[in-house]
Amino acid sequence: MGRRTWALMGAALLLTSCGGADGRDGVASTDSGDVRGVVHGDHTVFQGIPYAAPPVGERRWAAPARAERWTGVRDATAPGSPCPQIGTSYSDDRSTDEDCLFLNVTTPSTQGARPVMVWVHGDGSVGAGHHFDARALATQGDVVVVTINYRLGVFGGFGYPGLPGSGAFGLADQRAALDWVRRNAAAFGGDPGNITLFGVSYGASSVAAHLVSPASRGLFDKAVMHSGFALIDLPAEAWYPGLEALPWLAWRDQAEIAGIGQAVAAELGCADLACLRGLPAETLLDHPQVMNIFQPYGYGGDDLPRLPADALADGDFARVPVLAGNARHEHRGIVDIFRGPVAAADYPRLLAAAFGDDADEIVREYPLSAYPSASLAWAQVLTDRVWARPTFRQHELLARHTPVHAFEFADEGATPQGATHSSDIGYLFRDEDLTGDHKGLSDLMIRYWTTFASTGDPNGEGLPAWPPFADGEHVQQLAPGAVTGVDYRAEHRLDFWAGR
Numbered sequence: 001m002g003r004r005t006w007a008l009m010g011a012a013l014l015l016t017s018c019g020g021a022d023g024r025d026g027v028a029s030t031d032s033g034d035v036r037g038v039v040h041g042d043h044t045v046f047q048g049i050p051y052a053a054p055p056v057g058e059r060r061w062a063a064p065a066r067a068e069r070w071t072g073v074r075d076a077t078a079p080g081s082p083c084p085q086i087g088t089s090y091s092d093d094r095s096t097d098e099d100c101l102f103l104n105v106t107t108p109s110t111q112g113a114r115p116v117m118v119w120v121h122g123d124g125s126v127g128a129g130h131h132f133d134a135r136a137l138a139t140q141g142d143v144v145v146v147t148i149n150y151r152l153g154v155f156g157g158f159g160y161p162g163l164p165g166s167g168a169f170g171l172a173d174q175r176a177a178l179d180w181v182r183r184n185a186a187a188f189g190g191d192p193g194n195i196t197l198f199g200v201s202y203g204a205s206s207v208a209a210h211l212v213s214p215a216s217r218g219l220f221d222k223a224v225m226h227s228g229f230a231l232i233d234l235p236a237e238a239w240y241p242g243l244e245a246l247p248w249l250a251w252r253d254q255a256e257i258a259g260i261g262q263a264v265a266a267e268l269g270c271a272d273l274a275c276l277r278g279l280p281a282e283t284l285l286d287h288p289q290v291m292n293i294f295q296p297y298g299y300g301g302d303d304l305p306r307l308p309a310d311a312l313a314d315g316d317f318a319r320v321p322v323l324a325g326n327a328r329h330e331h332r333g334i335v336d337i338f339r340g341p342v343a344a345a346d347y348p349r350l351l352a353a354a355f356g357d358d359a360d361e362i363v364r365e366y367p368l369s370a371y372p373s374a375s376l377a378w379a380q381v382l383t384d385r386v387w388a389r390p391t392f393r394q395h396e397l398l399a400r401h402t403p404v405h406a407f408e409f410a411d412e413g414a415t416p417q418g419a420t421h422s423s424d425i426g427y428l429f430r431d432e433d434l435t436g437d438h439k440g441l442s443d444l445m446i447r448y449w450t451t452f453a454s455t456g457d458p459n460g461e462g463l464p465a466w467p468p469f470a471d472g473e474h475v476q477q478l479a480p481g482a483v484t485g486v487d488y489r490a491e492h493r494l495d496f497w498a499g500r
Contacts, residue, residue, distance in 0.1 A: 033074055035076035038077050042109050044109065046104060048079050049074075049105065051067060051103050051177045053101070054098065054099035054101065060098065062169075064101060064173050079129075080130075082097075083128070084097065084100070084153075084155055086125075093128065096281040103148040111189070115195075116143065116144045116194065117137070117453050118146045118178060120198070120204075121203050134429060136442070141450025141451075149173075151169050153291030153292070154264075156169045156173070157295055158257075159298055161261075162258075163258065164301070166261070167298015167301070168303035171206060171304065175216050178210075178219040179219060182195065194221055196223070197210060197222070198223070200228075200424075201228070204228030204229070205297070207223050207224070208225060208394075209297055211308075211312075212311035212318075223322050224452070225325075226409075227421055230390070231394050234386065235354035235386070239338055248296070250297060251299050251308060252298055253299060254300035312394065312398065315397075317401070320402060322398050323458060324394065324404065324407070326409070327419040327424060328409065328418065329419050330383045330420065330421045331379040333422075335375055335378060335382070336417065347368055347374045384492040396469075403470075405457070406488075407476045408486055411478070427446075428442070441478065444463065444478075467485070
């Protein structure tokens with residue numbers, strides 16, 4: 001995938017003497033059976049390993065169960081099916097196969113127990129783990145990388161009155177994958193006592209959910225969040241034209257989700273769960289907007305007992321080291337994809353719809369004359385208000401109780417629009433078209449991230465110093481030739497946005 005694709009859109013121990021993968025034929029022994037991957041000289045890749053039983057039939061909208069054992073050596077040389085999805089304007093992935101709970105492992109050929117990094121892809125309605133090429137991350141960082149599939153949209157976030165786990169089946173899948181990694185990391189040369197959970201966008205919000213969920217405690221040792229939604233609300237018109245204001249982008253009360261699910265069931269002609277479970281996946285996917293309706297995670301149940309914003313504010317979360325941040329121009333790509341060009345005449349109307357009586361002050365702070373286009377002005381307003389303000393608040397709340405290293409990805413050459421939402425991910429799961437200074441930044445980021453996975457601190461020999469956030473609200477700017485602290489508060493006008 002090229003950098004543009006990344007912006008829009010989250011192993012075998014060789015020659016070991018203590019089990020694990022056989023360097024001669026790429027075989028590893030998991031607790032469900034042996035798997036054979038593909039040996040590539042300096043790394044081995046295993047794909048399509050089931051970490052849970054197929055969530056089909058009565059298991060549709062149920063907690064994931066352990067994968068059944070198999071005999072012989074299972075072929076793990078090709079990806080498993082993505083979870084059901086219909087594709088979007090920025091992703092042509094489509095699938096109707098509910099047998100989709102697979103993961104992929106990339107491991108370098110070095111010996112020793114290495115840190116493990118478990119990746120949760122973003123979006124919530126499209127995607128799959130095998131889209132992320134972990135070769136550079138694994139080999140340059142000497143880490144084992146695991147990428148996962150999990151249930152999406154109506155299959156991952158559906159709710160219904162009396163249905164245990166309503167709104168959180170995708171979250172439960174991720175937890176099952178983490179449990180699988182704890183049990184099986186050593187078979188791939190990984191250290192089961194050193195697991196970093198990392199994700200982008202919806203996947204980063206998933207990481208935040210695991211941080212605050214008691215059910216996920218003890219399954220990971222460090223957390224990384226790229227452009228997450230943990231504290232993000234949405235003003236009206238901020239995402240889609242005509243979209244009303246939302247109190248939270250990532251979260252919805254479980255009872256509300258159950259009510260929405262009951263209404264959708266009626267529209268599908270079903271009066272109970274048995275009827276719904278009997279419908280073909282295609283019928284569910286054909287329901288208008290059904291993948292988007294059920295994207296928010298449900299809180300108020302066993303999987304996610306509390307609203308994450310409240311849990312973070314109260315310090316009720318796993319005390320693990322955190323590395324977190326976002327992109328300098330988060331909302332530019334989102335405006336481009338979901339709204340299209342903004343006319344100058346529409347700018348004051350959008351501000352009034354989003355911010356009401358504050359619109360006049362905002363237009364004085366962000367005058368059209370200061371930007372090349374109304375689209376960029378509107379995107380800057382939303383980058384600062386929707387992304388920067390809550391991300392900074394997230395850093396503050398976490399740093400009260402645990403080490404936090406904060407970053408801003410700022411490579412203006414990452415996409416034609418600059419450093420936009422998710423454009424940093426192609427620097428870790430390296431895009432083949434990265435060259436020159438961009439590739440150099442990728443090398444540096446891989447070292448930072450994998451050093452953090454190893455020690456809980458991104459600082460290492462030969463790397464530019466990266467102080468913790470608690471040291472003067474330090475945010476590390478990541479740009480070619482400019483890896484240093486940035487005045488994030490001033491850059492994103494956080495004092496102006498206080499209280500708005």
